[in-house]
Amino acid sequence: MSVLGSSSDVLFLMLGAVMVFAMHAGFAFLEVGTVRKKNQVNAFVKILTDWSVSTVVYFLVGFPIAYGINFLKPVKDLLGNTQGYDITHFFFLLCFAACIPAIISGGIAERAKFWPQVFAGAIFAGLTYPFFESMIWGQNTSLLQDLFKKIGGAEFHDYAGSVVVHSIGGWLALPAVLILGPRMGRYVSKKSHPIPISNIPFLALGSWILAVGWFGFNVMSAGHLEKISGIVAVNSLMAMVGGVLAALVASKNDPGFVHNGALAGLIAVCAGSDIMHPLAALATGAIASLIFVFGFHIEQEKLRIDDVLGVWPLHGVIGSWGGIAAGIFGNEALGGLGGVTFVSQCLGTVAAVAFALLNGFIVYGVLSKTVGIRLTPEDEFAGADLSIHQIGAYPEDHIR
Incomplete structure (x- = not known):
């Protein structure tokens, strides 16, 4: 029975890992559908390359930092008495990193x-993500969680990464976008010139792939088959639907916002998906979608930040909302499971924002001052596909 239990957990995590791995195809198609034709190849190659590099560094450095477990040992030891649970757990959490x-x-x-x-x-x-991961989920929880519990009365709760993954990612992206500056022609003579997206079907495909994979992202965060929760699945569904419907109304049926609205809802519900009532999840997703629709406009037109896919409002701001929402709707007074406090959720969320901004400005600031992070005007005009990869998304168009 022990072997069967271990094998079930390994299979459970492996299936979750595959579902979250598939989400990276969603990231790719979402970007490919948004950028212009001359940058589509670059989007595909970037996502696959980043996945591959992340696998190596998280295996060798990141997972040991986060959980104190390393895999530089014989296969017999990697399997242990749990059918290789730890290394399968690495695969699953790699997909987050x-x-x-x-x-x-x-x-x-x-x-x-x-x-x-x-x-x-x-x-x-x-380095960056695993260190913060270690303080919320891993081996160094005493560094922050004890402080949150002392001040706020409970540990910071982030079941599936609204803050640890999405908020960190979005707030890390903001310094990069600011240091890079806007694309050529985006803002000219103090006037905004929006650059149209290239392919609605690709954008929609990316959203659908991400949405389906998200149920692995959230539900399999239980880590063990015996801890699986049906409420997580239903809450993920309700938040997604809330995001779609709110975006449908707020954006006046704009397909880009509708498909990103689904993602907004899913991002926001990650943190409290295990403790909210389904109707609260619906509200959480709807509010998240409104944040994106209006936040994207503020970012692009008021603040003049050329964030191509709107990752700062979508992941950064909405991920932060998800952390705070868990402290609101997770309370028993609102039908939640309890065990959370608004104060602790705010503290954890603010800590993540500060940590991400500091790291983002340091890394991109150093790279900008040394090797540079922006293409030359000539390469940018030609497009990243030809200037970096020497081939376009539609090679037959260049045949003479």
């Missing part, structure tokens, strides 16, 4: 150099 560079990729699209961003992604997946 690799989301960080994938999130950032959407914000810096169309004008960032390739290799400096790969290097930055390696730092974030191998």
Whole structure:
């Protein structure tokens, strides 16, 4: 029975890992559908390269930092008495870590150099993210969680990463976007010139892939088959639907906002998906979607920040909302399971924002001053596909 239990847990995590791994195809298609044709190849290659580099650095450095477990040992020891649970757990949590560079990729699209961003992604997946992960979920929880409990009356609760993954990723992206500056032609003579997205079907495909994979992201965060919760699945569904419906109304049926509204809801519900009532999850997703619709406009038109996919409002701000929402709707007075406090949720959320901004400005500031992080005007005009990869998304168009 012990072997059967261990095997079930390994299978459970492996299936979850595969579902979250598939989400990276969603990240890719979401970006490809948003950027112009001349930058589509670059989007695909960036996401796959970042995934591959993240795998190596998280295996060697990141997971040991987060959980104190390393895999530089014989296979017999890797299997142990649990059918290799720890190494399967690494695979599952790698999919979370690799989301960080994938999130950032959407914000810096169309004008960032390739290799400096790969290097930055390696730092974030191998060092920055695992260190914060260790303080919330891993081996160093006493560094922050004890403080949150002392001040706020409970530990910071983030069941599936609204803050640990999405908020960190979005707030890391903001310094990169600011240091890079807007794309050529985006803002001219103090006037905004929006750049149309290239492919609605690709954007929609990316959203659908992400949405389906998200049920692995949230439900399998239980870690063990015996801890699986049906409420997590239903809350994820309700938050997604709330995001879609709110975006449908607020954006006046704009397809880009509708499909990103689904993601907004899913991002926001991650933190409290295990403790909210389904109707609270619906409200959480709807509010998140409104934050994105109006936040994207403020970011692009008022603040003049050229964040191509809107990853700062979508992941950064909405991820932060998700952490706070868990402290509101998770309370028993609102039908939640309890065990959380508004104060602790705010403290954890603010700590993540400060940590991400500090790391983002340091990494991208150093890279900008040394090797540079932006394409030359000539390369940007030609497009990242031809200037970096020497081939376009539609090679037959270049045949003479």
